[in-house]
Amino acid sequence: MTDFFDKHHERLEQAIEAARTRAAWSPFNDSPSRKIHGDAVEKGLAAFQARLNQPFEIDQPGTIGRIGMEISPYTQEPLGISYPKVDVDVLYEAAREAIPAWRDAGARTRVGVCMEMAERLNKNSFECANAIMHTTGQSFPMAFAGGGPNAQERGLEAIVYAWQEMARVAESATWERAFGSTQVKMQKRYRLMPRGVALVIACATFPTWNAYPAIFANLAAGNAVIVKPHPLTILPMALAVEILRGTLRDAGLDPNLVTLVVDSSAEPIAKELVTRADTAIVDFTGSAHFGRWIEENARGKPVFTETSGVNSVVLDSTNDLKGLAQTLGMSLCLFSKQMCTSPQNVYIPRQGFRSNDSEISFDAVSETLVESINGLLSDNARAGGVLGAIQNENILHLVERAEELAPSRAKLLRESKPYAHPDFPNARTRTPVILGLDISDNDIYAREWFGPVIHFIAADSPEQALQQAASDAKQFGAINSYAYSTDEKFIERAQDAFGDAGANLSINMIGPMPLTYAAAFSDYHVSGLNPAGNATLTDASFVSGRFRIVQSRMAVP
Known part of the structure; x- marks a missing residue:
């Protein structure tokens, strides 16, 4: 198993400090300038164009057909990309089977792998930007910045908070006290336990910005993740799933920790996934109407929503x-x-x-x-x-x-x-x-x-x-x-x-920065105090409920 933690330790420490001080810090450059990135701009466009009118292959289990209906808001022509249509039961089984080894790898290994994932997502920012542009309608500069580096930094922020929350839990303790005239001594062990399979439902217009934090918070905590993109905006999340699965494979881990479920507007599957007994966590970005439905029907599961409001x-x-x-x-x-x-x-x-x-x-x-x-x-x-x-x-x-x-x-x-x-x-x-x-x-x-x-x-x-x-x-x-x-x-x-x-x-915001800009590590996004959402990007509560703690106690003679 490859250990990526040492490779990314310096960046992790910098991110921890940024989250503590809330000062400006950006590990990824959000300008799409050729002066900065060179031929990566053209390579990203070529990679996107090579995806068009082709099947998007993901070697995940349960494929029973093909599905896809994306249309570019810029050309108003189909992208022509088909994605695996899956047997959900088979996919969930594979996700569940991947969890024990991921859990046992420990928080350090999981965080290192997640840090590597964020870096690899960043290296693919230009292909992703073209995918976002031609599915959401964002301009290219916005698709690159908001859907690439800014979203990746939000994901990195979630990794930081997950690491800090898990690090608060001691692995073991020796406990001793007197009960009457008898001295009782125990060796205690504390284990971080994932909840299970997490469902991440992405939105149509800003798919990566909210999905990356949810994915990384779930993975770092030891859960498997099933990504359900909006049927009109599949490609950006399919690219992410491809990269994340490749990272897991290179680390010697089961790639089925991250899988993709694609549906259509005519035959939506989100409600079925939310109410499955083996869906343990739900992350949702989208309309307030469906967000309320999820909160009311998730049957006691942790639900993290960011919906809409009246600004x-x-x-x-x-x-x-x-x-x-x-x-x-x-x-x-x-x-x-x-x-x-x-x-x-x-x-x-x-x-x-x-x-x-x-x-x-x-x-x-x-x-x-x-x-x-x-x-x-x-x-x-x-x-x-x-x-x-x-x-x-x-x-x-x-x-x-x-x-x-x-x-x-x-x-x-x-x-x-x-x-x-x-x-x-x-x-x-x-x-x-x-x-x-x-x-x-x-x-x-x-x-x-x-x-x-x-x-x-x-x-x-x-x-x-x-x-x-x-x-x-x-x-x-x-x-x-x-x-x-x-x-x-x-x-x-x-x-x-x-x-x-x-x-x-x-x-009194006057100047070149858009009013809507929110900086990772400094700006909190959504308070959870009104109907626009119940989760904050990012605070401790966004990650702490994604794992639980179990203990064992052994008497020491």
Whole structure:
């Protein structure tokens, strides 16, 4: 058995320190520049293209056919890749049989193997980026950074927390005390025991970013992992499974510790997998509706969810309206608002938004934001890098339903239109639709509109806006929230209100960093305190429930 722990020990120690200090640390470069990576850019594209119109072979047990229906949002043509369709009973049996040796290998070996897996995933970032781009609709730079190095670092972060939690448990102890006149001495042994087979269900638009932490947390704790990708976004997770299985094989371990189950939209299998008696853990990223179903039907199993919510922006005041409009406009457009952290509801005081010494009306602020977005998207090449493409047709239907609300229920502040992608003339694209609403219209805005639908909401005051936004976060879920104010007391009230709602808050963010960016080892993602999810990336609770401790005691004469 190959021991990768020493090879990666220095990086592990650096990661532990980063998690402790929460300072900036990135072991993997998230720029796709050729100046940095050389011919890896072209090799990654060639590797992706070689996958097209071919069967994706995985030498896992239980294959009974082929399945696959991915369509590129950029070409709107099938990728033509088929994947193994499996007999689930056979696959689960193989996964269960792989666990004992993995458990007995010990935490040190498991963590070393997981560290090696993360490094190998990183080396394949360019092929993975093309796969993510042509299944999710992300632009290439986002697919590389967010789906590659940033996701890998989130996975590494989970390894760190798993290692620390397991390291807290002593392997053995000699215990001795007096019972009356008799001295009792025992030798105690403590064993870390995995729960069993973990099911990781990935989402359609950001498959790797949440799946990698779940996979690594489960593996490091000694469990086997069955990966169930979204039927429209299979390839990124199939590539990961291929790499992880290869790493296990090279380490002299059973590759069936990581397997792939593919289904179709017509014949979904997730509910069957969640409710199986031999599914021990469930990780899920996706819709709030299905996330709630899993939480209610998982039959007492540990469930870790990240779903969706209503992310809000509360505008009180600023000293830089132009900078605010540019930063907020970019984040409202990024990846056509197909991210769980994207802002959706922008609350603007009806008469009194303060910019420097001026009071600016709702209409004037709305116009400034719309003009900033229009300028950002005026060049198709720039729009392509910002908006990307629309992942599926259902999102287009959602945009249409939003526009139908005008003029009876909403004011149409910006119409959604396709834009011509400079590299992919057949790309499925839409610019954002922006609706003007009143704060009383919460039957419209108090739910997630996943896709390029934005609400500018007129509030009587910043205080009213803050209370409504925080209330919606608590009731309907929110991962991130955003506030702009020059008033320190208002900022404190915003921190308290969103804190009570369990929504992370970004304050006065102006500049090149997207509002939605979350850094591994520093930013906590999802609080678990509202319906947007019950698990945090990453804290101790994300990993500690994935293993248990059993002990044996032997009397010492």
